[in-house]
Amino acid sequence: MNQIEITDPTRNDSKQTPPAIQLIDVDKSFANGNQTVQVLKNVNLTVPSQKIVGLIGTSGSGKSTLLNIISGILKPDHGQVCISGAASDKFNDWSSVSYMFQDDRLLPWRTAVGNVEFALEAGSMAKKERAQLALDALELVELESFEKAFPYQLSGGMRSRVALARSLVTEPRILLMDEPFSRLDAQTRGLMHQELLRIHQLKHMTVVFVTHDVAEAALLADQVAVMTPRPGTIHEIVDIKLALPRDITQPEVTSYMQRLRALI
Amino acid sequence: MAKQSSEVIDDKMLVPSFSRRLRPEVIGQRIALVAAVVGIWWLSSLSVPHYILPGPTRVWDALQLIVANGDLWNNLTITLWRVAIGFVLAALFGLPFGILLGANRRIGEFFEPVIPALNTVSSAIWAIFAIIWFGISNATTIFVVFMTAMPLIITNVWQGTRTVNADFIELAQVLRMPQWKVMTKIYLPTILPYFFSGARLAFGFGWRVSLVAETIGSSSGVGYRLRQSADLIRTDQVFAWTLTLVIMMAGIEMGMMKPLENYLFRWKKDAETE
Numbered sequence: 213m214n215q216i217e218i219t220d221p222t223r224n225d226s227k228q229t230p231p232a233i234q235l236i237d238v239d240k241s242f243a244n245g246n247q248t249v250q251v252l253k254n255v256n257l258t259v260p261s262q263k264i265v266g267l268i269g270t271s272g273s274g275k276s277t278l279l280n281i282i283s284g285i286l287k288p289d290h291g292q293v294c295i296s297g298a299a300s301d302k303f304n305d306w307s308s309v310s311y312m313f314q315d316d317r318l319l320p321w322r323t324a325v326g327n328v329e330f331a332l333e334a335g336s337m338a339k340k341e342r343a344q345l346a347l348d349a350l351e352l353v354e355l356e357s358f359e360k361a362f363p364y365q366l367s368g369g370m371r372s373r374v375a376l377a378r379s380l381v382t383e384p385r386i387l388l389m390d391e392p393f394s395r396l397d398a399q400t401r402g403l404m405h406q407e408l409l410r411i412h413q414l415k416h417m418t419v420v421f422v423t424h425d426v427a428e429a430a431l432l433a434d435q436v437a438v439m440t441p442r443p444g445t446i447h448e449i450v451d452i453k454l455a456l457p458r459d460i461t462q463p464e465v466t467s468y469m470q471r472l473r474a475l476i
Numbered sequence: 477m478a479k480q481s482s483e484v485i486d487d488k489m490l491v492p493s494f495s496r497r498l499r500p501e502v503i504g505q506r507i508a509l510v511a512a513v514v515g516i517w518w519l520s521s522l523s524v525p526h527y528i529l530p531g532p533t534r535v536w537d538a539l540q541l542i543v544a545n546g547d548l549w550n551n552l553t554i555t556l557w558r559v560a561i562g563f564v565l566a567a568l569f570g571l572p573f574g575i576l577l578g579a580n581r582r583i584g585e586f587f588e589p590v591i592p593a594l595n596t597v598s599s600a601i602w603a604i605f606a607i608i609w610f611g612i613s614n615a616t617t618i619f620v621v622f623m624t625a626m627p628l629i630i631t632n633v634w635q636g637t638r639t640v641n642a643d644f645i646e647l648a649q650v651l652r653m654p655q656w657k658v659m660t661k662i663y664l665p666t667i668l669p670y671f672f673s674g675a676r677l678a679f680g681f682g683w684r685v686s687l688v689a690e691t692i693g694s695s696s697g698v699g700y701r702l703r704q705s706a707d708l709i710r711t712d713q714v715f716a717w718t719l720t721l722v723i724m725m726a727g728i729e730m731g732m733m734k735p736l737e738n739y740l741f742r743w744k745k746d747a748e749t750e
Contacts (some may be wrong), residue, residue, distance in 0.1 A: 283650060285646075285649060285650060306652050307652070311650040313643070313646075313647070315643070317643050317644065317647050319644060319662070319665070320743055320744070321665045321668075321741075321743045322743070323743075330647075330651075330661070331651055333651075333653070333657065333661065334648075334651045334652050334653040334654070334657065362742070362743040363743075364743070364744070364745040
């Protein structure tokens, strides 16, 4: 619970980097037939810049909804969302926020490099520049030799890397991930974790990832927000004070996993 | 960490999919087939009068005649031109209309019965209407091709719009992609294979019905010349015209449509090579 200071987002302190993401008293309900279901209640969360934060909880705890609210796809009913110190509805640099889905969502008619380029096509960047940046991003995930391969020619892990490259090509300051590796086998998932940490070391983007896997949370996160369902709310925030990279066999990691499991 | 993860090395490297259409034994089979057909044709022609079934040599002579006097080229181009105009009009109308029907459920439901109704009307009926409305002119053939091809294209495009993946739309939303880019970058590539198969079907049908239209509503074109040859009991010329049509359609199909399809849809998993 400690270590999280709620700063006043309206106060403009130029000396200090504002938190990457700040949620204040966020509520969200969905209409289900003629009854409304409260999915999020009174959620407060501060994600410090450049940190890796995990959102963990059982299904129905609203973690994906929370991620969608941060990404601006959903609007909260009440409360405030601030991205890089600016209120979400006034924030206009969404290209600095990337979103990685649970599945890879590669467009089957585009090559690997074409899929990465897709993320740059919302704006008006020149084709040549786009192609170069996309190649650089593929190189970052060590797939540059597969630039011309179509998704069907790639393995699950490779497709996941292409999706990662697509979410990194815009040079995001914030990377949001919704159970990004949950559909991969355990071994490939482990490789993707190493990949993510390596890239984080290089780029220092803020990462918020949703997971239901305590091991994933304990291995990657600086901070884990534990969510409980009905209505979804942040139950506790656990700081994981272990150096990265971590190994699942470390006793400290195991004890954090037990602690997280007890909290869910 | 390992520079190349084991999962990448273990993976099957990209195997280019070789088509098996051009293997030597396939070519041999094709030649044998043509030889057999021509042989049976020749044997059969020996015992019947030439105006019932002309032999291969007689047809070959007739073919050389219509090539030499320019008849073949003139009529083939005029028919092809009519088919192309009717087909392009059908595509220009069918593609946006099919997308509209797919994108808007209410409009789609409203127009749903129209398409099967149009499909059941025989091309001969369209030809008769066309003669009533347009007389003996290019418009008659173009109209018949249009009315035959258009419902086919609409049906296929409509079907294609139903397969647009909502996840891809969400991806574009997260990227803050403007609506028109979603149309060109997600809807269009999804619909393209459906449009293409519809267009291919429509072109084949259009080509066949154009001949029907020309036999009754035209004073030029392959269909007109076919009927004229039949009226004059020049069966050898009927055969010659038919032969050129078959060869040309096969040429367009194998030389143009198939390579174009292979190129456009190279991203699709090739079932044959798996």
